[in-house]
Amino acid sequence: MSTSETExxxxxxxxxxxxxxxxxxxxxxxxxxxxxxxxxYISERKDEPEWLLEWxxxxxxxxxxQVEEGNYPDWAHLDYERPDFQDMRYFSAPKEKASYDSLDxxxxxxxxxxxxxxxxxxxxxxxxxxxxxxxxxxxxVATTFKKKxxxxxxxxxxxxxxxxxxxxxxxxxxxxxxxxxxxxxAALNSAVFSDGSFVYxxxxxxxxxxLSTYFRINDQNTGQFERTLIIAEPDSYVxxxxxxxxxxxxxxxxxxxxxxxxAHEDAEIKYSTIQNWYPGTKDGEGGVYNLVTKRGICExxxxxxxxxxxxxxxxxxxxxxxxxxxxxxxVGEFYSVAFTKGHQQADTGTKMHHIGKNTKSTIISKGxxxxxxxxxxRGLVKVGKNAENARNFSQCDSLLLGDQCGAHTxxxxxxxxxxxxxxxxxxxxxxxxxxxxxxxxxxLGEEEALKLIVNGFCQExxxxxxxxxxxxxKELLAIELEGSVG
Amino acid sequence: xxxxxxxxxxxxxxxxxxxxxxxxxxxINEGEVHAIMGPNGSGKSTLAAVLAGxxxxxxxxxxxxxxxxxxxxxxxxxxxxxxxxxxFQYPVELPGVSMTNFLREAVNSVREARGEEELGxxxxxxxxxxxxxxxxxxxxxxxxxxxxxxxxxxxxxxxxFQLAMLEPTLAVLDETDSGLDIDALRxxxxxxxxxxxxxxxxLLITHYQRLLDYIEPxxxxxxxxxxxxxxxxxDLAIRLEEEGYxxxxxxxxxx
Ligand SMILES: Nc1ncnc2c1ncn2[C@@H]1O[C@H](COP(=O)(O)OP(=O)(O)OP(=O)(O)O)[C@@H](O)[C@H]1O
Ligand SMILES: [Mg+2]
Numbered sequence: 001m002s003t004s005e006t007e008x009x010x011x012x013x014x015x016x017x018x019x020x021x022x023x024x025x026x027x028x029x030x031x032x033x034x035x036x037x038x039x040x041y042i043s044e045r046k047d048e049p050e051w052l053l054e055w056x057x058x059x060x061x062x063x064x065x066q067v068e069e070g071n072y073p074d075w076a077h078l079d080y081e082r083p084d085f086q087d088m089r090y091f092s093a094p095k096e097k098a099s100y101d102s103l104d105x106x107x108x109x110x111x112x113x114x115x116x117x118x119x120x121x122x123x124x125x126x127x128x129x130x131x132x133x134x135x136x137x138x139x140x141v142a143t144t145f146k147k148k149x150x151x152x153x154x155x156x157x158x159x160x161x162x163x164x165x166x167x168x169x170x171x172x173x174x175x176x177x178x179x180x181x182x183x184x185x186a187a188l189n190s191a192v193f194s195d196g197s198f199v200y201x202x203x204x205x206x207x208x209x210x211l212s213t214y215f216r217i218n219d220q221n222t223g224q225f226e227r228t229l230i231i232a233e234p235d236s237y238v239x240x241x242x243x244x245x246x247x248x249x250x251x252x253x254x255x256x257x258x259x260x261x262x263a264h265e266d267a268e269i270k271y272s273t274i275q276n277w278y279p280g281t282k283d284g285e286g287g288v289y290n291l292v293t294k295r296g297i298c299e300x301x302x303x304x305x306x307x308x309x310x311x312x313x314x315x316x317x318x319x320x321x322x323x324x325x326x327x328x329x330x331v332g333e334f335y336s337v338a339f340t341k342g343h344q345q346a347d348t349g350t351k352m353h354h355i356g357k358n359t360k361s362t363i364i365s366k367g368x369x370x371x372x373x374x375x376x377x378r379g380l381v382k383v384g385k386n387a388e389n390a391r392n393f394s395q396c397d398s399l400l401l402g403d404q405c406g407a408h409t410x411x412x413x414x415x416x417x418x419x420x421x422x423x424x425x426x427x428x429x430x431x432x433x434x435x436x437x438x439x440x441x442x443x444l445g446e447e448e449a450l451k452l453i454v455n456g457f458c459q460e461x462x463x464x465x466x467x468x469x470x471x472x473x474k475e476l477l478a479i480e481l482e483g484s485v486g
Numbered sequence: 487x488x489x490x491x492x493x494x495x496x497x498x499x500x501x502x503x504x505x506x507x508x509x510x511x512x513x514i515n516e517g518e519v520h521a522i523m524g525p526n527g528s529g530k531s532t533l534a535a536v537l538a539g540x541x542x543x544x545x546x547x548x549x550x551x552x553x554x555x556x557x558x559x560x561x562x563x564x565x566x567x568x569x570x571x572x573x574f575q576y577p578v579e580l581p582g583v584s585m586t587n588f589l590r591e592a593v594n595s596v597r598e599a600r601g602e603e604e605l606g607x608x609x610x611x612x613x614x615x616x617x618x619x620x621x622x623x624x625x626x627x628x629x630x631x632x633x634x635x636x637x638x639x640x641x642x643x644x645x646x647f648q649l650a651m652l653e654p655t656l657a658v659l660d661e662t663d664s665g666l667d668i669d670a671l672r673x674x675x676x677x678x679x680x681x682x683x684x685x686x687x688x689l690l691i692t693h694y695q696r697l698l699d700y701i702e703p704x705x706x707x708x709x710x711x712x713x714x715x716x717x718x719x720x721d722l723a724i725r726l727e728e729e730g731y732x733x734x735x736x737x738x739x740x741x
Pocket of ligand 2: 530531532575660661
């Protein structure tokens with residue numbers, strides 16, 4: 001590799017995080033530590049119904065047992081110190097209010113925070129055609145375009161609100177796809193989740209706009225535990241996107257979210273993520289531990305769930321957005337770009353569980369690694385014994401920028417029905433000297449050439465993002481790659 | 487005026503101890519067309535790569551002046567901006583990178599270096615259509631990823647199309663004629679002929695005299711074993727076609 005390219009890649013690997021500032025706002029924060037009282041306090045602050053508190057407490061007891069028994073999910077290709085659950089805080093809310101009924105109540109500092117992140121919350125300024133909810137620390141700040149959505153019968157609100165206003169739906173589906181017994185972090189989330197988003201699309205309705213939630217950790221040493229629940233009734237369609245950022249913090253911060261999707265007959269849910277949590281310093285200090293459980297169920301026949309993710313942030317990422325293909329002819333998709341640099345580590349992929357007949361799944365994963373980072377794909381394709389004619393296609397490509405980083409692929413296949421057709425392709429490539437030379441010969445500098453090549457590598461995935469966010473995603477990738485050429 | 491002056495050029499491979507070019511002398515004036523022929527492995531592509539600035543080749547002796555300046559001082563992309571263009575013997579595939587994006591970046595960086603304004607989207611597309619027509623390139627190819635899945639001939643044609651887009655001062659064509667069918671050879675040659683001008687010089691590397699029937703060179707050079715063994719006019723190519731390279735190889739290398 002040429003020296004200027006090496007220098008450039010070093011710059012890429014050392015790139016500073018640009019959302020690392022913190023908003024100065026007085027907040028009411030619980031002391032560090034976790035016990036039953038904390039769980040009760042959170043539930044009370046959120047005015048929750050009794051059944052929900054009971055559910056949280058059950059989850060909490062399950063969590064405690066997992067910790068006692070040492071059931072930590074440490075089988076991934078990740079190397080980090082386990083978070084100390086007694087050394088972090090579980091709730092933080094702006095002083096004067098734990099929830100807001102309208103934008104007018106939201107303090108200016110918070111509005112400015114999101115404005116600065118490029119997420120204007122005032123409706124007239126909001127991205128056209130996108131309804132936005134914003135969650136800062138433990139509290140949902142504002143949901144825009146509520147009225148317009150209401151006309152169609154679409155419910156889009158913070159999880160806290162939904163638990164109060166639509167308890168029958170929340171109660172019916174909460175924990176259906178990801179029970180609190182799923183894993184230690186799912187149990188923890190179920191016990192202490194603070195807020196998140198709730199979406200309900202009634203039968204026959206195509207949601208008239210993109211829905212999107214921005215999650216922002218602001219407070220120091222506070223974990224973020226949001227919970228998202230999306231229900232698509234028969235023959236409905238919704239596209240939802242989440243974005244995430246956090247300030248720089250010397251200590252590691254834990255983000256343990258749970259996302260559950262339910263698609264009924266002929267319904268389609270498209271779920272996109274642009275994850276840009278604080279990745280830590282270039283020496284590997286601080287950064288968010290992003291340990292997330294995401295799963296959807298294609299409950300009805302011909303339903304479809306599609307996960308698209310662009311993962312660029314966090315010190316450690318462990319997540320496998322999955323689909324249970326229960327309905328006949330249902331479709332599951334997973335499109336992922338995971339970019340790691342510096343000391344970042346990612347172990348991400350998916351699980352496609354074929355149960356119904358003629359079910360189909362597609363997995364396309366692109367891992368890009370720079371610096372001394374470590375990037376793994378881990379995926380399971382499971383075909384049940386009654387899943388006649390199940391089809392899967394998986395493709396996992398890794399691109400290495402530099403020679404100190406690692407890329408790994410762990411594909412698992414379990415086939416219980418002989419009619420299944422499962423295909424797996426994997427490639428690993430380095431940005432070729434030939435490719436760089438070709439670009440330079442046409443007048444492109446290091447940065448331009450690398451951007452083109454990396455964008456080209458991710459093209460298939462970026463094309464899956466909703467149009468409104470494709471530009472944002474490309475810019476994020478560009479910022480990740482930016483650096484002054486030496 | 488001399489556009490390119492190569493003097494006593496000695497080139498080795500970076501890590502290994504092999505000398506590939508062993509004292510090449512070559513002068514190309516503005517507007518001239520030079521052809522280099524020679525047996526496989528004699529160093530033709532190496533010369534082209536050194537002109538373009540490929541780093542694995544190290545110049546151990548001699549000099550290259552381009553427009554009166556030391557070419558070896560310039561980075562690869564700076565040479566491109568100064569008007570050095572290499573049509574690759576083996577064009578490289580860039581998966582997922584659209585031809586349009588790639589070309590627009592390329593055209594604009596070269597234009598910027600010349601102090602010209604960036605081309606707007608409409609003007610750019612107009613230029614693409616016009617130049618694609620010049621080399622008879624299927625316009626659908628421009629919508630695909632750079633060289634990905636292109637046939638051998640399409641890749642070669644695409645190189646000449648890029649040449650036409652970037653309007654270089656010195657165009658080096660490394661075996662662009664290999665792999666082209668007879669009709670393609672004719673259209674590509676016509677394209678090159680239309681691009682000939684008083685300011686633009688060409689260096690054609692080829693194994694076939696036939697190309698020189700279409701693109702008439704001012705000079706023909708024979709490269710053997712890392713040196714220019716003989717130079718002449720286009721008749722030299724005809725003689726080579728008849729006699730082969732044997733007589734050069736038998737001669738002991740001149741000191
Ligand atoms: N990177 C390299 N490492 C080692 N040897 C090299 C390298 N590049 C070129 N060579 C050697 O240098 C010699 C000249 O190669 P070059 O490609 O310039 O020949 P050429 O004249 O273009 O041949 P052809 O007509 O077959 O295209 C060959 O023997 C080749 O093997
Ligand atoms: Mg050659």
